[in-house]
Amino acid sequence: MPLHDTIARVTDRIVARSQARRASYLDRMARAADEGPRRAHLTCGNQAHAYAAMGGDQDRLATGQQPNIGIVTAYNDMLSAHQPFERFPRLIKDAARAAGATAQVAGGVPAMCDGVTQGQVGMELSLFSRDVIALASGVALSHNTFDAAVYLGVCDKIVPGLIIAAATFGYIPAVFLPAGPMTSGLPNDEKSAVRQKFAAGEVGRDELMAAEMASYHGPGTCTFYGTANTNQMLMEFMGLHLPGASFVNPNTPLRDALTRAGATRATQITNLGNDYRPASQVLDEKAFVNGIVGLMATGGSTNLLIHLPAMARAAGVELELEDFAEISTATPLMAKVYPNGLADVNHFHAAGGLTYMIGELLDAGLLHDDTLTVMGDGLRDYVREPKLKHEEVVWEEADRGTRNDKILRPVSDPFQKTGGLADLNGNLGRAAMKVSAVKEELHVIEAPCRIFEDQKSVKDAFKRGEFTEDTVVVVRFQGPSANGMPELHSLTPTLAVLLDRGLKVALVTDGRMSGASGKVPSAIHLSPEAHFGGPIAKLRDGDVIRVDATAGTIDVKGVDLDTREAVQRDLTDNSHGIGRELFEVFRQNVGLASNGAAVVV
Structure with missing residues (x-):
């Protein structure tokens, strides 16, 4: 072929x-x-x-022929x-x-x-x-x-x-x-369901712990x-x-x-x-x-x-x-x-x-x-x-046929015709979105945004019942230069609960999601990051953002971002505790996420 x-x-x-x-x-x-x-x-x-501790292998090492x-x-x-x-x-x-x-x-x-x-x-x-x-x-x-x-x-x-x-x-x-x-332990969908129930306050920590231990066993x-x-x-x-x-x-x-x-x-x-x-x-x-x-x-x-x-x-x-x-x-x-x-x-x-x-x-x-x-x-x-x-x-x-077409399908009859990755470009910069597990009706989200600068603030707003309408949740200052670009996977159960309530919700961030991110539409790795004065740093609560995985765009609507100053955040607290002080040289020298967020190459 x-x-x-x-x-x-x-x-x-x-x-x-x-x-x-x-x-x-x-x-x-x-x-x-x-x-x-x-x-x-x-x-x-x-x-x-080099060979002093190698016992019976010493002579073989010393000859250099093997x-x-x-x-x-x-x-x-x-x-x-x-x-x-x-x-x-x-x-x-x-x-x-x-x-x-x-x-x-x-x-x-x-x-x-x-x-x-x-x-x-x-x-x-x-x-x-x-x-x-x-x-x-x-x-x-x-x-x-x-x-x-x-x-x-x-x-x-x-x-x-x-x-x-x-x-x-x-x-x-x-x-x-x-x-x-x-x-295989507790099925992953059952574990995820317990996580969402815990996020919604429907089960206690004992049930959550039991599910996690049965999954990772x-x-x-x-x-x-x-x-x-x-x-x-x-x-x-x-x-x-x-x-x-x-x-x-x-x-x-x-x-x-x-x-x-x-x-x-x-x-x-x-x-x-x-x-x-x-x-x-x-x-x-x-x-x-x-x-x-x-x-x-x-x-x-x-x-x-x-x-x-x-x-x-x-x-x-x-x-x-x-x-x-x-x-x-x-x-x-x-x-x-x-x-x-x-x-x-x-x-x-x-x-x-x-x-x-x-x-x-x-x-x-x-x-x-x-x-x-x-x-x-x-x-x-x-x-x-x-x-x-x-x-x-x-x-x-090997047997050239699939043994379970609910899990694995041939090229001629795939689950989707494409691999499910969208490259998003627009006036907010460039981001990536994985849509292989996202429902098709959620491939396009246009809604007012709420601005947060850490995961805890999102969870606290959820607990206070502040998410009552379609929302684009923006979590910024999460890029490699700001704080090492941590995964934001702990937001997944919270945002999934909002989806299950019938709201259209998307995440926009200059940070990462977990490799296990799934049904929540997430525009991630947004570059330039907020710490570099990227457009995400100019957003305000209520700005209408359109995340369109079909067209490959990510834009704020009806706003001239050039007229706004980028928000600056005091990142002092990111530079110490749990070993973070040892990594200051990394934060100062890391490259763009779009180039791999690399320090040593």
């Missing part, structure tokens, strides 16, 4: 836009690769320090998604030894849980943790003793931060090893299709996972076998052998286009609209919001996974999952098949699914 015209056109535009940056990046990577194995440039004293794999791990046991990584280094080391190689834990990186910090002050560090992870990975790999790296990370900012590091050290191969989702990623699971999809579509690895549950024989197979594969694709696959060659323009197609086809997290541009820039690739929006027009929505549907990722995987989707999209000409992956040459390898035979992984051709 020839490549779809839209995918080809967007890819060509990205290649042209990125030409200078990409050429400079590839030149740096080529020069680094030409220097040969990293350990060859260390003195005997350097090497002795690959040495660096493990960068985001393990902690406060994140359910990362707790399984506690066992991975031993599995990886054993697999490396069996392949005649060695592996060392190069370093750990922080990993915070947005579920814990949601609506809390700590969330103001969340987006910047991505840059800290990239920096910490840089420290880990700076010892210059590794021929490839395996990256252990799953959740929201962790994978993007690790990708930035993998691109920066792009002269060595990178294999990402996932931990998998927790088994074991090791693995949360089972809704938020940012963490979108990351896992992305790694598979971009060829950095082994095929079919994303959604295998933790602590199962197949999961362990995939971990060992990933480590073995890392030993096979270094510059020491004949199948060299550096990360710089995997992370090219086509791979990022494939990732965007996957994002649209699955109805993935809006957070990736920030993360993907930052990840791409680290590899010399320049992405713009227009690329996402145009790819969305050509990509059908093939999956219904909560919050876009009732199923969770385990149900999605059982229905055929990513293996089925990749095959369908390839057959429709919506993916580049000629990308380099850690597995082989082209995404056709990812139409096979892993099976466990004699404790080893083998890949077999």
